[in-house]
Each structure stands twice: as C-alpha cells, then as structure tokens.
Amino acid sequence: MTSFVQRVMQNPLLAPVYEHAYRPALALALMGFDFDHVRHEQQHTVEALRLVPGSRVLDVACGPGLFTRRFARAVAPDGLAVGVDLSVPMLTQAVRRSAGVLDAPAYVRGSAHALPFPDAAFDAVSCYAALYLIPDPRRAFAEITRVLRPGGRVALMASAESTYGVVRRVQHAVLPRTGLRMFADDDLTGWLADYGYDEITRERHGVAQYVSGTRC
Template sequence: MNLARRTMNSSAFAVVYERAWRPAAFFVATGRTMQADRRDAARTLRLGAGSKVLDVACGPGNITHYLSEQLSGDGYAVGLDFSTPMLRQALADNSGPRVGYLRGDARQLPFPDGSFDAVCCFGALYLIPDPLEAVREMIRVLAPGGRIALSASQRTDTWFGFVSSMVGGAGGLRVFGVDTFPELFARSGLVDIDQEIHGLLQYVSASRPQ
C-alpha cells in the first residue's frame, strides 16, 4: 500500500480531513473553497428534489451530506468509501435523514446498472489503482437522463504543476491528461460534456442520454 492509500486509512487523518486538510490542501491546489466545491457539485449534477445520488470515495461525507440536504421527497444520497476510519468519521460528522454510508471499492460498485440519477467522485481518482475502471463503474450505475461529475488532478506545464506531480507521484498520486475523462465520457455515449480547470484539478461532468 502506498503512502497516499495508507494516509486515507489512518484514523488521525480522517479526523482532521474535513476540518483542516481538505480546505487547506484543495485551496492551495485550486484556489477554491470547500463551500464552492459543494455548491458546484450540486449545480453540475443538476439535482432534482427526488434524485438518488451516489458519492464515490466520499471520505468523511463532507460533500455527500451537503448533497443530501438539497433533496426532498424520495431523494437520498449514498456515500461509498474504502476506508473504515473515513466512514466512521462520516457517521460522526455527516449523518442525516437522507444520507447513508457504505464500505466498498469504487472499481466494483455493489449496485445494479442505472441505479442513480447523479453519480460523483471528487478528489479521489488519483488515489485509485485503476481509476478508469472506477469511472466506467460510475457510468454503469448512472440511470438514463442522469448526470455524472468528477474532479481529478490534471497535468499542467507550470513549475507548480511540475513540482506537485513529482511530489504527488512519489507518494502514489496520479496525474491525468485533460482529454482523459472527456474522451472516456464521449466513448461511453455520454453527452453534454463540460470541463473546467482550476489550478491543479479538472472538474468534468456529463449526462447519460434518456
């Protein structure tokens, strides 16, 4: 297990992740706050009141819970993660009437095809050994008419990008080309593909046709 994966499985890291690590590290990487990431997640996923939402690699539920609060009626959000300490933290900090958490592997989602109206994965694909398999799984469980959204690292030619990909690579983090996800979405028959670049991260979303 590499350093990045070991860190995600540490109880101490799970405790500080939402309060300190996530706001600080993502702000340095993207210039964005967690509030902006949460709001944009709900916007790009185009949530309806009764949407069924899956948040893959949800960590301590810092985005899952916010998404669940946008729902009503039959809507609910499920957060899935590999790390028991992260899920324990999710239950402690981000429980609610419309959110539930599940331990599982992003590369083998335990759901039938087309189960969710919105599927997302933020800040995690660079940790997963076979990230494109995880994205294919997300597409498989997306219902016709549903929306998928992800954020992931992106290759950048600046000195900051170079240094961070060297440091990140040594710790087990991957860096993706800007075409990787738009091309995979297009090849998978998704439409209405949108991409934004913020610093070291790319934010990509798309829809599954009806």
C-alpha cells in the same frame, strides 16, 4: 501493494481533521487560493449533478461525507444520497457527522473498482478528489457509468497536470511513487466521450479539473 497515499487515507488520524483542516487547506493551495471557488464547490456540484428533491445520488469515495451530506439536503425529503468509500475511519467519521440529522445520507463500505450497486441505480454520481489515487481510475469510471441510469449526470473532480513541460515531466516521474496520478486535459473528457456521454463540460482551477456530463 497499497500505496503511500492510500495508507494515509486509511489512517484514523486523518478522518477527524479531514473536513475542516486537511481538505480546505489543500484545496486552497492546489486551486491557487481561489476562496470564492472553494466556498461554492459543493453548490456547484449540486448544480452540475442537477439534483432535485427525489433524486438518487451516489458519492463515490465520499471520505467523511462532506459532499454527501450536502447532496442529501438537495434531494430531501424523498430522495436518497449514498456515500461509498474504502476507508473505515472515513466512513466512521461520516456516520458520526450525520448522527441525529434528518434526511441523512446512507453509507456503504466498498471499492470504486466494483461498486456494490445494481446497474442504472442512480440519477447522479459524483467522484471528487479520488480518481487520482485510485489504482485503476478507468475501471472506477466504468463502474460509475454502469450504476448511472441513462440520462443521469456525472460530476468528477481530479488532478490536472501542469501546462509546463518540465513540471509535467517531474510530476509524472515523482508522483506515481506515492500512489498519485496527474491527468492530462483530455483524459477525463475522453473517457466520457468513449462511453458516449453528452453535454460534456470541463473547467480547470489550479491543478484541479472538474468534468461533468450526461449519460446517453
């Protein structure tokens, strides 16, 4: 059964307002109104992924392509930025936003559970603000690892459960009913370690965690 949050992501009313209203408002609220962090989030991601001209980068669950477009600029003129998402309204908006843009990203409809790309196809893969609503995030991470070449970089942004026991218990009791999941401090870094990643880093901002690493 499709969760409430997944239905929201598929709603055509969300896609046009996602980039300039929904996401900035939510990001600021969830990250403790840390304006500086939110303003530099895309640049930090480009750095975490170590994108250079010529890189091939995949943005998993790209939504309307806000990060994908930034990646495309970083890898131009001879690189490739690809966004993949399940939602047709989000992808339609992504394509619209790239109309007439030189070095625009490519967009593909597909599921993070079974990425439609060959093994080791990318130098870098990101997945932001999505693992907490994807039904099987561990399988999505296995797919991310499969399409990333050895030596390639991964950057993830996902939820981080509360440090307060009572709040944590409420989060785990209530949020799964909506299709959302809160991750523990060592969930994502643990996956990277299990898959033998190197240079693993983790940063927390409010209820968000940023994890990066290098595939061995």
